[in-house]
Amino acid sequence: MDIDYNQLMSIGVYGSAIGLILIGLYAVLIKKHLTKIVIGLSIIDAGIHLLFIAIGYIKDGTAPIFSPGGLKALENGQPMVDPVPQALVLTAIVIGFAVTAVALSLVIRLYRHHQTARIDQIKSLKW
Amino acid sequence: MAAFLIPLLAKISKELVRIVPGLVIGYLSVVSVILMTQVINTGQPIIEVIGGWSPPFGINLVFSAFTGFLVSLMTFMAFLIWIYSYRFKKIDDAPAQKYFILFMMLVTGSIGIVLTGDIFNLFVFMEITAIAAYSLTAFYRDRDGAEAGFKYLLIGSFASALMLLAIVLLYTQVGTLNMAEIAQRMHTVPQGMKITIFTLFMVGLGIEAEMFPLNGWAPDAYSQSPGPVGVAFAALVVKAGVYSLIRVIFTLFDIHGAYEFLIIMGAITMVIAEISALKQTNLKRMLAYSSIGQMGFVLIAFGINTNAAVFGAIFLMFNHAVIKGLLFMSGSYLVYNTPSKEIKDMAGIGKKLPLVSLFFALGALAIVGLPPFSGFWSKLYILMAAADSSFYYLMGTILIVSIIEIVYYFRVMGRLYFGKPQNDVILQKPTFGGIVAMSVLAVVIITIGIHPDFISGFIQSAADTLLDKAGYINNVLQSTNL
Amino acid sequence: MKKLFVIFLLAVVGYSLVNALMDVPFGENRIEPGTVSAFYLEKTPTQLSVANVITAIVVNYRGFDTLGEVSVLFLASLGLGSILYRKHKEGEEEVAILKPSSQLVQAGSKLIFPAILVLGAYVFIHGHLTPGGGFQGGAIIATGFLLMMMAYKDYKVSHNILMWVESLAGIAFAGIGIVGLVVSHSFLENFLAIGNLNDLFSGGIIPIIYVAVGFKVAAELTGVLDTLLNIKDKH
Numbered sequence: 001m002d003i004d005y006n007q008l009m010s011i012g013v014y015g016s017a018i019g020l021i022l023i024g025l026y027a028v029l030i031k032k033h034l035t036k037i038v039i040g041l042s043i044i045d046a047g048i049h050l051l052f053i054a055i056g057y058i059k060d061g062t063a064p065i066f067s068p069g070g071l072k073a074l075e076n077g078q079p080m081v082d083p084v085p086q087a088l089v090l091t092a093i094v095i096g097f098a099v100t101a102v103a104l105s106l107v108i109r110l111y112r113h114h115q116t117a118r119i120d121q122i123k124s125l126k127w
Numbered sequence: 128m129a130a131f132l133i134p135l136l137a138k139i140s141k142e143l144v145r146i147v148p149g150l151v152i153g154y155l156s157v158v159s160v161i162l163m164t165q166v167i168n169t170g171q172p173i174i175e176v177i178g179g180w181s182p183p184f185g186i187n188l189v190f191s192a193f194t195g196f197l198v199s200l201m202t203f204m205a206f207l208i209w210i211y212s213y214r215f216k217k218i219d220d221a222p223a224q225k226y227f228i229l230f231m232m233l234v235t236g237s238i239g240i241v242l243t244g245d246i247f248n249l250f251v252f253m254e255i256t257a258i259a260a261y262s263l264t265a266f267y268r269d270r271d272g273a274e275a276g277f278k279y280l281l282i283g284s285f286a287s288a289l290m291l292l293a294i295v296l297l298y299t300q301v302g303t304l305n306m307a308e309i310a311q312r313m314h315t316v317p318q319g320m321k322i323t324i325f326t327l328f329m330v331g332l333g334i335e336a337e338m339f340p341l342n343g344w345a346p347d348a349y350s351q352s353p354g355p356v357g358v359a360f361a362a363l364v365v366k367a368g369v370y371s372l373i374r375v376i377f378t379l380f381d382i383h384g385a386y387e388f389l390i391i392m393g394a395i396t397m398v399i400a401e402i403s404a405l406k407q408t409n410l411k412r413m414l415a416y417s418s419i420g421q422m423g424f425v426l427i428a429f430g431i432n433t434n435a436a437v438f439g440a441i442f443l444m445f446n447h448a449v450i451k452g453l454l455f456m457s458g459s460y461l462v463y464n465t466p467s468k469e470i471k472d473m474a475g476i477g478k479k480l481p482l483v484s485l486f487f488a489l490g491a492l493a494i495v496g497l498p499p500f501s502g503f504w505s506k507l508y509i510l511m512a513a514a515d516s517s518f519y520y521l522m523g524t525i526l527i528v529s530i531i532e533i534v535y536y537f538r539v540m541g542r543l544y545f546g547k548p549q550n551d552v553i554l555q556k557p558t559f560g561g562i563v564a565m566s567v568l569a570v571v572i573i574t575i576g577i578h579p580d581f582i583s584g585f586i587q588s589a590a591d592t593l594l595d596k597a598g599y600i601n602n603v604l605q606s607t608n609l
Numbered sequence: 610m611k612k613l614f615v616i617f618l619l620a621v622v623g624y625s626l627v628n629a630l631m632d633v634p635f636g637e638n639r640i641e642p643g644t645v646s647a648f649y650l651e652k653t654p655t656q657l658s659v660a661n662v663i664t665a666i667v668v669n670y671r672g673f674d675t676l677g678e679v680s681v682l683f684l685a686s687l688g689l690g691s692i693l694y695r696k697h698k699e700g701e702e703e704v705a706i707l708k709p710s711s712q713l714v715q716a717g718s719k720l721i722f723p724a725i726l727v728l729g730a731y732v733f734i735h736g737h738l739t740p741g742g743g744f745q746g747g748a749i750i751a752t753g754f755l756l757m758m759m760a761y762k763d764y765k766v767s768h769n770i771l772m773w774v775e776s777l778a779g780i781a782f783a784g785i786g787i788v789g790l791v792v793s794h795s796f797l798e799n800f801l802a803i804g805n806l807n808d809l810f811s812g813g814i815i816p817i818i819y820v821a822v823g824f825k826v827a828a829e830l831t832g833v834l835d836t837l838l839n840i841k842d843k844h
Contacts, residue, residue: 018626022619028281029615041284048288052295063740080662085298087666088247091678092291094744094826095254098685099287101833102261103280105692108837109265109273229691232684239677251677258681262688273692296629323629 013054020047032118034107038100045096049089056085196441197241197370204362204448205234207567226266233259233359240367246297247304249371250290253335256364257283263356282334289331296324306374328375333392335368336422357411358455361418362448369422369444373429389430394524396423401531410458413535414451417494420528421447427521428509435515439508446493446505453568454490486565491536664742668818679822682829689836718760725753733823734816743819747826754831771832778825 020043027040058079208230236256243249261283265276298304300320301312313321376389400420407413421443428440493503506529513521667675733746 014627014630018623018630021626022623025619025622026615028285029618030612034277037281041281044288045284048291048295052291055295055299083662083666084304085295086663087671088294088304088674090663090667090742090744091247091251091674094678095251095287095681098258098681099254099261099280099284101685101837102258102688102692103277103284104837105689106261106265106273106277106280109692110277113273226691228687229684232680232687235680247671248674248677251674251681255677255681255684258684258688262684262691265692276692320629323625 013057014051017047017051017054020044020050023047034110034118035104038103038107041103042096042100045092045100049092049096052085052089052092056082058082197366197444200445200448201234201237201241201363201366204452205230205359207452208358208362226263229259229263229266230356230359232256233263234363237363237367241370244306245304246294246306246309249306250287250294253290253367253371254287256367257287260360260364263359266356286331286334289327293324293327293331296320296327300324329372329388332368332372332375336365336372336426357414357459358452361451361455365418365422366444366448369425372426376429386430386432389426390521391430393423393426393428393430394521396420396426397528398423398524401528405531405535407535410539411455413539414454414458417532417535418447418451420532421451421494424509424525424528427525428512431509431512431521433512433515435508436512439505439512442508443505449568449571450490450494453486453565454494456565456568457487457490486569488540489569491540494532494536661740661742663740664819667742668822672818675818675822679825682826686829686832686836689833693836714760718756722753722757725756726750729753729827730823733819743822744826746823747828748830750823750827751830751834754827755834758834771828771835774824774828778821778828 024040024043024045024047027043028037031037031040058081063081233256236252236254236259239252240249240256243252261276261280264279265273294304297309300316301309303309303312316324376386397420400416400423404413404416404420407416425440425443425447428436428443430436506525510522510525513519513525729746729749729752731746732749733743
């Protein structure tokens with residue numbers, strides 16, 4: 001039943017990645033509280049990162065590290081998982097964090113100014 | 128790296144903080160011009176390889192005639208902006224040190240976007256530019272900078288998320304991140320996937336390049352940020368965004384209909400933006416909409432896709448950076464003296480601030496394309512290119528839009544010179560640095576207006592290089608020496 | 610009404626994503642000889658003597674990206690500082706954490722904190738041998754600081770020290786790169802001896818860079834947390 005297992009995994013992983021993206025998108029578009037919007041943004045990022053790593057997966061693959069354990073796995077004929085997406089995601093996660101940090105600081109500034117953090121009450125500029 | 132040094136230097140002397148960025152940027156602009164001439168003479172772009180790993184395994188920077196031209200433009204403008212903001216009054220109140228560091232990072236990011244030959248690297252540099260931009264937009268405490276910054280951040284993050292998605296999907300198809308290699312392997316990608324990826328890129332990059340309908344963030348960002356920052360946005364950031372868009376379309380993808388798409392989107396952008404500019408009462412917002420319109424114009428020119436049109440487009444990018452730079456610089460001083468930033472309150476300042484108003488008028492005349500200023504040439508070339516390709520409707524649209532531009536710019540100038548001055552306005556004269564920067568720009572505008580051949584050589588090489596997709600691939604991949 | 614529209618939009622987005630992913634079968638081996646991944650997997654143990662391929666990619670092959678990323682972190686703390694800048698006003702107190710935490714938490718944190726620091730340091734020093742690396746290690750260390758900050762209301766980390774660490778680490782990274790430029794004509798090229806696979810000192814400049822990155826990330830993350838937690842506000 002090996003093939004069914006892979007199918008199940010693919011639905012699970014891809015599904016959750018897409019799910020995260022959609023949930024985050026929903027939060028960004030619908031929610032009125034600024035912090036929730038920022039969290040939504042973060043969730044979208046998480047979803048995309050997950051997706052990125054997921055595509056790097058190779059069936060029965062092992063971690064791309066040439067440690068003694070890894071070398072043994074190679075001898076067993078196991079392929080190594082694609083290292084490139086992981087390296088890229090590392091960078092992307094850090095960048096996402098930085099954006100979130102700046103976003104939160106902006107929220108704090110807005111709160112100080114308007115005494116509220118709801119987007120419908122902070123509308124001095126035309127949307 | 129100089130950006131890291133600044134906090135340390137600030138401990139030594141507050142003054143140093145202002146000087147170091149200038150030195151670095153000045154050095155950079157000189158270097159880039161020298162490299163540019165070398166590139167044109169030898170006909171070969173300079174490919175700088177990072178980490179000793181040739182492409183496609185390492186990241187490479189490409190300094191071709193096209194990218195080099197843009198970089199020279201950017202560093203030149205950055206240098207002028209630095210002069211302009213040396214003692215800009217409002218920045219003196221806030222932590223100046225942070226401002227300069229952020230500014231340098233903005234410049235670094237924009238240059239990186241243009242020079243890189245790797246698509247994930249593009250993403251990284253876009254983020255650098257973006258975060259610096261968000262922070263700079265919200266720099267002042269007293270204006271609605273935070274709100275404009277937040278809006279910019281939301282929309283910008285959305286753009287980067289889309290870009291990332293596009294890169295993810297693209298990687299699964301071609302297995303590489305190097306732009307030259309992607310271009311080579313593009314034909315192996317199934318059509319449906321190609322269109323999806325292309326759409327993602329277009330929306331993501333369109334947001335940065337202020338394409339309709341993705342430019343909602345721009346007017347607020349331009350109007351709420353500090354004056355010199357507005358200049359930086361118009362001259363650097365947007366150019367980098369448009370560059371990425373163009374690079375993706377011209378070099379990476381080979382979809383038919385991409386060029387028509389550019390023309391249509393560019394035209395829509397231009398028309399809607401210019402009409403919105405007409406309705407604006409706030410000077411900086413008006414300038415922002417005008418910028419968006421000009422970018423639309425640039426997109427149209429690229430879309431026409433003939434050598435002459437691309438030449439005009441690049442020329443227009445150059446002109447726009449210089450002219451809009453002057454407009455924003457002078458505009459900031461005009462607006463500074465007007466409590467409500469509304470145009471109707473600027474009545475009669477022309478008599479009180481003659482130099483600044485003159486600069487503004489110069490910029491306005493140049494941008495609507497009146498001879499003998501530089502703006503005239505770019506419009507002319509693009510119109511001629513449109514005529515060559517029988518795009519008559521397009522020509523008509525461009526001419527009508529030009530008339531609209533004339534209307535709203537002359538309206539401002541009329542207010543400036545012919546209104547009754549209000550007497551309760553405290554005047555802020557521009558600093559010495561400000562005057563120097565603005566004069567340099569003005570001189571450039573007039574010189575190139577009279578003698579466009581000064582730079583048309585550069586621009587022609589740039590245009591040729593952009594269109595030469597096979598050349599790009601060969602040059603990059605041939606430096607593989609492993 | 611708006612909700613309906615948004616849900617429709619989400620459905621469209623979801624559908625197109627699923628559609629696109631149909632073309633990307635899960636678990637399929639896409640590492641063919643022509644791709645970059647094959648090259649990395651092959652060359653890393655031989656040419657670089659580094660066990661962790663991902664570390665090799667992040668620090669060496671795509672080291673430029675990492676430099677950019679480190680700059681992004683730097684930018685973030687800078688942006689935070691500039692956005693939240695406020696002239697010191699009278700009568701303001703810290704609002705963030707009002708109640709001191711319980712005795713258990715305080716005692717426990719004191720115990721765990723050094724362990725977390727060591728763990729973090731281990732992770733980033735061994736980045737080239739085991740999973741982990743500069744960013745991961747730095748994040749772990751910052752978490753340790755976060756723990757202390759949340760347990761003790763008055764725990765303060767000196768911003769000065771953080772700033773020095775951060776700047777020095779950043780200069781170290783860029784400096785090593787420039788040395789590479791001078792020595793081997795290429796920015797960030799490896800110029801130290803390679804050593805043997807799986808040794809602590811293998812991989813030339815890679816572990817050194819990662820250590821610098823670890824420090825930098827730890828300093829920056831802690832700085833960000835500190836800024837956010839110590840916001841003074843009128844009550």
